[in-house]
Amino acid sequence: MKLKVLGLIVLGVAMVGCATSRPIDRAAFNESEYSRVPEIGTGIITGQVFMKTVGGDVKYGAGSQVTLFPVTSYSEQWYDVMFVQHKTLAAPNPKADKYIRTVQADGNGNFQFTDVPPGNYFINSVVQWQSPSQFGLSTQGGMIANRITVENGKTTRTMITR
Numbered sequence: 404m405k406l407k408v409l410g411l412i413v414l415g416v417a418m419v420g421c422a423t424s425r426p427i428d429r430a431a432f433n434e435s436e437y438s439r440v441p442e443i444g445t446g447i448i449t450g451q452v453f454m455k456t457v458g459g460d461v462k463y464g465a466g467s468q469v470t471l472f473p474v475t476s477y478s479e480q481w482y483d484v485m486f487v488q489h490k491t492l493a494a495p496n497p498k499a500d501k502y503i504r505t506v507q508a509d510g511n512g513n514f515q516f517t518d519v520p521p522g523n524y525f526i527n528s529v530v531q532w533q534s535p536s537q538f539g540l541s542t543q544g545g546m547i548a549n550r551i552t553v554e555n556g557k558t559t560r561t562m563i564t565r
Contacts, residue, residue: 430480450526462532471519472525482548486548522552
């Protein structure tokens with residue numbers, strides 16, 4: 404009997420170990436790649452953050468933070484691991500912070516970035532809401548992201564949704 408209990412404990416610990424995976428290591432931050440990103444520009448990005456529920460309701464990213472950052476090998480890894488694979492990535496390199504811009508969406512999920520340098524960018528946000536379940540309220544929604552191209556003197560309109 405004691406061996407069965409010990410065996411179940413070992414099996415339980417092994418299963419928990421498999422369920423909690425450690426974050427994937429970040430790619431090296433390539434400063435020369437970021438140094439090619441223009442620092443000033445005249446592009447504008449406008450858009451809206453929202454998600455549709457399975458039932459067809461629209462949930463807006465009211466008050467959500469919208470983040471904009473250049474497409475590089477470093478950010479491509481973020482997109483692949485976090486957005487496509489839905490896995491955890493190790494903490495970002497603080498050097499990337501100076502290339503990240505954020506704004507807050509209004510009550511309808513609308514947002515705007517101004518004076519954006521030309522180039523390719525990832526733009527992302529999170530839309531979450533509570534929904535009743537048999538166990539109480541459960542969090543629904545999640546992270547959403549797009550890849551966009553910005554040109555000087557032009558307005559780029561994007562919908563961040565899925």
